[in-house]
Each structure stands twice: as structure tokens, then as C-alpha cells.
Amino acid sequence: MSAPRVDAIVEVRDLVRQYRMGEELVQALRGVSFTVQRSEYVAIVGPSGCGKSTLLNVLGVIDRPTSGTVAIGGERVDQLSDARATEFRLRRIGFVFQRFYLMQALTARENVELPLAEAGLGGAARRERARALLEYVGLGRRESHRPSQLSGGEQQRVAIARALANEPALLLADEPTGELDARTGAEMIALFRRLNADGTTIVVVTHDEELARAAKRVVHMRDGSIVDDRRAEADRR
């Protein structure tokens, strides 16, 4: 592979991911190649089992490809050791999950503080940054609430604030509106738009047409391959 282009925040080449499910060898990704530019907002869509979540996991360095290369921010990440991969995720990747996955024992602010603490930020600075992020996602007054005291939309906002904690190069979201009603989903879409407008590079996997429409670029996948990759009309203009 030639040296990754630094203007491309994500550069994927010939990505193959196979895994065994019982006796069967599943081909989750079949030679996927694509790039994501800095400040792009990409939606990956496709039917269930097409490999989009697997692609997201490989981009998020929580899964390793069987073959092919992945570079994020100019750094090869497809063969990192566990310790390096963990450090990379902490500093460069933000994850948003369908089920929010907040720590139930911690308050909203503490949940946001978790990756900051892991990155070694001191107590006062950590609290200040967590408060600022919660303010940014519109939850400034809910910082002391625990997840069980927040609505689904609010929990997802906390999860987004947590994902942004260490100013990641890339925000990855797996069906972020999947557990939300239409109105809350729309609020989330607006938040993602604002995040992108503020410079965050976003790759989102979704079945939600509204969320996909909000992206500047939509990548269609089927059977582990990219079958269509187009930019939104407004963006092309």
C-alpha cells in the first residue's frame, strides 16, 4: 500500500473480513475500498447482514480485518496490538451505539468524564470539559442525572458527548436513531448535522432514511461490497 493520503481521514483498501459461524465461513466484507475526507459526513446503508456494522467495527479498531488495510488520520490501524488499538480508540475514535450503552452507575457528567479520565485529564479540567460537552448537546442541566433518569434521546446525547470527549478524528455511529421515536430521531439528526458543520468527521451506519438523507455522502452496501457511493446533490453543488 502506498503512503496514506493525509487529507483523507479514512482510507480503506481491499478490506476482507471473514469469520466462522459454526461450520459456516461468513464473508462479511469482500474487498471493500473507500476513503473518507476530513469533515465528511458519510452514511453507510444497506440491508441487514450486508457488512456495514462489520465495516464500522473495523474502522473503529474494535475488529481486525482478515486482509486489506485501514488507515485513519494517516496511521495504519488494521494490525495494531491490543494496547495500541485501545489507545487509538481512546484518542482518535468516538463511538455512538444504538443502545447508548451508558454506565448506569454513573451520572451523565461522569459518563462523559470516563474517557477523559482514561486519557489522564485531571479532575477539574475533566469536569469542565464534560460540562461543556453536555452543554453542547443540550443537556447542561441534566449533568447529575443517571441514565435511568434520562429519556432515550437524552441518553443518546450523553453518548454523543462521551464520544466527543477526547476530540476524536472520527465519530462512528451505529444505528444512532434505532431506539428513538421519530421526533427524538429528528433531533438527533439535527445534532449530527451540527456536529458535522462544526468540523466533526462522521461515519454513520443506519437503516434510517432520514438520517442517511442528512449525510453528505451515502455508501450503499450489499453482500459485503460497496455497490453505490454517491454524494448528496447539495454537497456536489
Place this chain on the structure above:
Amino acid sequence: MLLTLAFASLVRHRARTILAVLGVAVSAGMLLDMVMLSTGMRESFRSLLLAQGFQLRLAPKGTLPFDTEATIRDADSLVALLRARPEVERVSPVLGGQLHIPTSAGTVTAAALGVESSVQGDYELVEGRAPAAANELVANDATLRAIGKGIGDTVSAAAGYDPQLRGLSGVRTLRIVGRVRFVYMAAEQRGASLPLATLRAMQGGEASDRISLAMVRLRPRTDAEAMRTEVGRLLPRVTVISTAEAIRQVDERLSYFRQLAVILGAVSLIVGFLLVTTLMTVSVNERIGEIAVMRAIGVRRGRIVAQIVIEGAAIMAVATPVGLGLGLVTARYLNSILARFPGLPERIDFFLFQPVAAWTALGLLIASGILSGVYPSWRGASLAIATTLRQEAVG
């Protein structure tokens, strides 16, 4: 943050955590008891032997003190020889026997010790005074109760029973001058002490120059073992036992107790360990999604391990003081039962509390608490993040 998560995880399942703490506390209590048992009797014997400050004991050749009815002949010259040694501070000759005291309800028999009051080390005065005249006697509570007498009363006592004449022999009228507690006698064992010369006279000509035992107190900074060898060389007709030797012999006799204590202690520790490991494994399984997310957002593997280990150690840390308290209460209760064990001195404790026992139990429990978190934490930290999140999402 780590501590908050660990604490929150324990509090989330309060009932389960409390039950685990109680389970571990019982195990910790048992462990403390077993540690106390494994060293308690030995230490108890040691302090008993040293209580009166006598480091050497001379018994008839080949016997232990009062193990048989054998006596040492030419005792007076032996005692004089010992007293002439510059290393010797005090020699207490003791003649053992029995006293038969007729009462309205029958004859009461008590163990009798003939001693020299000024140098004796067999009893502690509780009330009254030590015998000063030939016809004076001190006795313990069990004897006084049995004969229905007290200080100031006189009794008619015999040193023997003649089966041919079917009567008592060596009868004397003695005055009770003190109430005492015998150091080496068993609980509830009847005992009395009178001047050595009086008991010898009551026992008859055979006993005139005999003793059962001589206890020797050495001057400070005298090497007891060297002195034991020296006395053994000078007096080959007796067995010289030092405190260290006596403890070694006690150790030998108590080896079964110690093995039992070690085995039961190990079982207690294993039960506590398995209990916490099981709890932590169940807890990790329940939080597998949470752990996968923590890993996904960049929490280091070591941090996950530390959190789970802290949870295990916290259970142990809370349970241990409860368990140690429980162990002490149980030990006291068991001691009160075992104090009535036949033939053992009243002062012997089976379960002797020593700080080292508590520290040993504490150390073992903390180590066990940390180890109990290792397997569950390793499982939690080693999970495949993507697979776990996929399974959690499907689940």
C-alpha cells in the same frame, strides 16, 4: 472513577453482595479460628510453662513430669546440688500424691502436692496465705466445695489407703490456711498443697527422701539449653526437660490438631475464594456489554481487570473484620467448652488470640480476595469487543 464503578457495581445488587459478604465472613471467621487453633495450644503451653519462671524440670529418668507415679530418690542431695550452682536462682521440689479426706457424704480424694511454700511454683494464692507450719494446707475451690470447708477449718486427711486394713493410712489433722488456683491442674480437678515434709511423712518411709519433680529457675541470661545439658550430665538418673524441649514434645503430641487446623483453614479459605470468584464471574457475565463498551471507548484492559479485582477485594475487605469478630466470638465459645477437656490444665487455651493470627488470616483473605477477581477480570478484559457488542445488540 474506577472506585465509583466498582462500588456502584456492588451496590447495584445489594442483596447478593450482602450475602456474599456474610458467606465470606463465616469463612474468614473459620479461618481465624483455625489459625488460632494451629498455634494457640502451643503458645498457651509455652506461656503456662514459663508463667512461674521455671525453665528446667527434672523428672524421674525416662518420664515426663507427673506422667507416672515414679519418683526421684535421694532428692534432698539432688536439690542441694542444684541450689549450689551459681546459675540456679531457685529450685522447687514437688512430691505428688493423693489426699483422702473423709466427709459426711463419703471420702473426697484430691491430688496432693507437697512443696516448699517459699519456692513453690505450682499454685497462685487467691485468698488467705501459704502454709507456714507443718500442719497447714491450701486447697482449690473444687476441693473446698467437695469437703464443704473453708479457710480456718481443719480437716482430717490421709495420704493413702491400705487395702489390707481397709482403712486410711498416714492420717493427719491439717488446717486450711488458703484458697489457691493450681497452675497445671485441669479445670474442676480437686487439688491441695501442703508442706513437702508433711506429705513425705504422711506417705511413709518410702517417700522420706523422694520427690516427683524438681522445677529450676535459672538466673537471668543463663543459657537454659546449655544448663539442661550440664544438669543432665551431672545427674544421669533424671530426665531434664527445658521449656523448649517440653514445647517440642507438646508440639509432637499436638501435630494432629495442627494438621486438622491447617486442613480446615485451607478449606475455609478455598470456600471464601470460590464464593467471591463465583460472584465476580456472575457479575462480569451480567456486565459483559458494559465492559465491551468500556473497551470500545478506549478503557484499557488493565483498568477493567483492576475494577473487577477491586470489587472482589472490597467484598473481602468488608467481610474480613466481620469474620474476624465472628471468629473471636466462636473461639471464646469453643474455648469454654474445651476448657473442660479431661487432663488438660485449666489455663490452656485451644484458640489463643495472637495479633499474628489475625494478621495471617487477614493476609490470606486479602490475597484470596485479589486472586478471586483474577479469572473473572481476565475473562472480562479479554472478550472480543465487536462480537460481544453484536451479541448484546441481538440479545
